[in-house]
Amino acid sequence: MSRKQKERVRLTALNIFFIVLCFITLIPILYSISVSLNGQNTLLSSDFSFIPKNFSLENYRRVLFGEDILTWLGNSVYLAVVTVSLSLCVAIPAAYCFSRRRFPGRRPILKCLVLLNSFPAVLSMFAVYRLLRPMGLINHRTGLILIYTGTMAVFSLWNIKGYFDTVPVEIEEAARMDGANPLQVVTRIVLPLAKPSIVVTALMVLIYVWNEYIYATTFMTGEENYTLAAGLYALQATEMSGSWPVFAAASITVSIPVLIIFFLCQKHMTSGLTAGGVKG
DSSP: OOHHHHHHHHHHHHHHHHHHHHHHHHHHHHHHHHHHTBSSOOTTSTTOOSSOSSBOSHHHHIIIIISSHHHHHHHHHHHHHHHHHHHHHHHHHHHHHHHHOOOTTHHHHHHHHHHHHHSOGGGGHHHHHHHHTTTTOTTSHHHHHHHHHHHHHHHHHHHHHHHHTTSOHHHHHHHHHTTOOHHHIIIIIIHHHTHHHHHHHHHHHHHHHHHOOHHHHHHOOSGGGOOHHHHHHHHTSSTTTSOHHHHHHHHHHHHHHHHHHHHHTHHHHHHHHHHTTOOO
């Protein structure tokens, strides 16, 4: 067997391996879809079949019209949009300054931000509660927005800064020589080049807010204030009494918006993730 044939066999085997791996990782998702289309709550029974024996869309009808999922969806969308906007508004100017400017205390500040971001957010829950309570922000969406923005702003700063570091300074110098002012250099030169990193960062913040559960259930009470994560938990409060098909249908339904956004932004994912990891 020639070297070229060996290489072809190796690539074919590698492709088959990754295809099989993809199918394995899809099994939980396919299983959830199967449960959501089952007309009977037979998940925990011995006669459950991967292919629904009693095919029904009733679970999706109950989710869309019988539960408060649209209210929870509205709350999550509001929190996600505001948090993503604030995080980017804070992170982009800060990332540019840390990437392009050299000022006293620059490295210690970056190290402190990394150190603070390395601790789990749940450790600061009691302190955050004590800060928000006197301001009347408990059980208020503004309180969650402040928490989410503060949590993700550091990640956003570091991710975007890593991409700014890969943009050649000579491009900005050439723009200045052509008469562009500093604002025009940033808005017309740097930001368009950093679009992949900004899109990826926004998507990461969106996914965090969409799936966040601990703060949403601790600082918000009442079904009208629930986010999707808290609402889904309320649907399945106990393992034995809850309706698993309805829970599966709700989980699939709330995942669709994020999947759509992910596929729309997919072309920016590779360059945004790899270049954002450059050491500053």
